[in-house]
Amino acid sequence: MKKLLVLLLISALAVFVFVGCDLLPSEGEGEGEGEGEVEGVVVEVEDEVVVGGKTYVKSGTRGITVTFPAPVEMAVAYITPCTGGIEKEKIGPSGEPIPLWSEDGLVWTGSGTFGEEGYDCCSSYVLVEAGECEPDVCVYYPVIVDSQPPYAEIKITTGGCICEGCEIIFKSTSEAQECAEAEPCCGDDCSGLAGWSIAIYDGDPFDVCCETPCKEPIFTCSGTACPVDCTSTCLKDGIYYAVVNLVDNVGHEVEYYAKLVLTSSLDAEGEVVCTLAVTEYCADVLGCTCTSFDDSAIVDTDEYIGFCYPDDNCCSEVD
Incomplete structure (x- = not known):
């Protein structure tokens, strides 16, 4: 009986020595990145x-x-x-x-x-x-x-409607690359573009308000990815104001502004011929919150607005 008890004791000790000691990490085990970190924080x-x-x-x-x-x-x-x-x-x-x-x-x-x-x-x-x-x-x-806003360079053109009036067309551009596909002038180089929107007004949306326009837009469109591609409803001749907003995934925003003078006529065949004059503006009110649409805030008078690189469109920084 005593011999049996001794054998059982030896067996138990062997299990502890050859199995139980492995429960403790050897020297250097578990070291490296993450050492000292506490789980659950x-x-x-x-x-x-x-x-x-x-x-x-x-x-x-x-x-x-x-x-x-x-x-x-x-x-x-x-x-x-x-x-x-x-x-x-x-x-x-x-x-x-x-x-x-x-x-x-x-x-x-x-x-x-x-x-x-x-x-x-x-x-x-x-x-x-x-x-x-x-x-x-x-x-x-x-x-x-x-640390940077999203961006897009947008070409604004016009086209005649079937019956009467003219459409205003917004499309982001791209830059030609040597021996490669054209690079889109639209996006966000860090967290990514979350969305874009375009609003057209028939009066100055910032004549009273700034951060949020007081006027209601007569047309809007939006998207969640590049390219920017938007065609308005048929509009009659007149002066319009466009506000293009882009936002990235962390909340950086940029806005581009344009005054659009739309005129139309009929050609010899009775087709509508539309002409659009585009004036781009930078932000110059309340710390670059909106634009005044004054002559002092004019950026350019071609058919493009925006940039092909990140820029906050603040007048103090726009060339």
């Missing part, structure tokens, strides 16, 4: 959007919320330099930590500035430290910072 940046599996944030000051799986005594965040690299250097844009505040130790909030001058689309990490995991970083949260 959730980081959210104000107005962040996920596109193609990547998190994008709009440049500027944004709220940061960090939620821990259990209460912690202290938490602080850093934003790494927005250079496109993956260095986990604990430095914010100003070189200072971002204070976080909490009432329950679980949810911590604060705000930090994303983006750096000279980078239109770059990546940063939000680094979070807490008393329970200091000096190791609790979590590395990668974001892509979008």
Whole structure:
């Protein structure tokens, strides 16, 4: 009986030695990227959007919320330099930590500035430290910072209607490339284009209001992708105002403005012949919120409006 008990004891010890010890990681195991991170920590940046599996944030000051799986005594965040690299250097844009505040130790909030001058689309990490995991970083949260607006160069033309009146036609352009397909002059080079819209008014939409036009448009159209392609209903001769709006996925917007003088006549065969004079304007009111449609805000008088590159269309920056 004693021999049986001894054999059972030896067997149990063998199981512990050859199996149980494997439960502990050997030296160096589990090291590398992510070392020190605490599972269950959730980081959210104000107005962040996920596109193609990547998190994008709009440049500027944004709220940061960090939620821990259990209460912690202290938490602080850093934003790494927005250079496109993956260095986990604990430095914010100003070189200072971002204070976080909490009432329950679980949810911590604060705000930090994303983006750096000279980078239109770059990546940063939000680094979070807490008393329970200091000096190791609790979590590395990668974001892509979008600092530029969408863009489109749009050609505005006209065509006669079958019965009477004229259509106004808006189409984004493209740039010819040597030994390659033409490059569309429409899009967003970071988070991506979310949508575009065109509104036509029969009077100045900003004569009283600015951020939101006071007048109702007589025609609208919209889309969610490039190219911009829109044809109005048949319009009679007159002066019209067009406002083209583009917005990207993080909320950057740009507006292009045009005054359209539409005239028509009949040719010898009785066909409607339409003529359209296009005057483009930049934004010069309330910090580039809208345009005055004054002569001082005229950009050009050809049939194109907008740009083939990102630009906020502010008069102070438009050549």
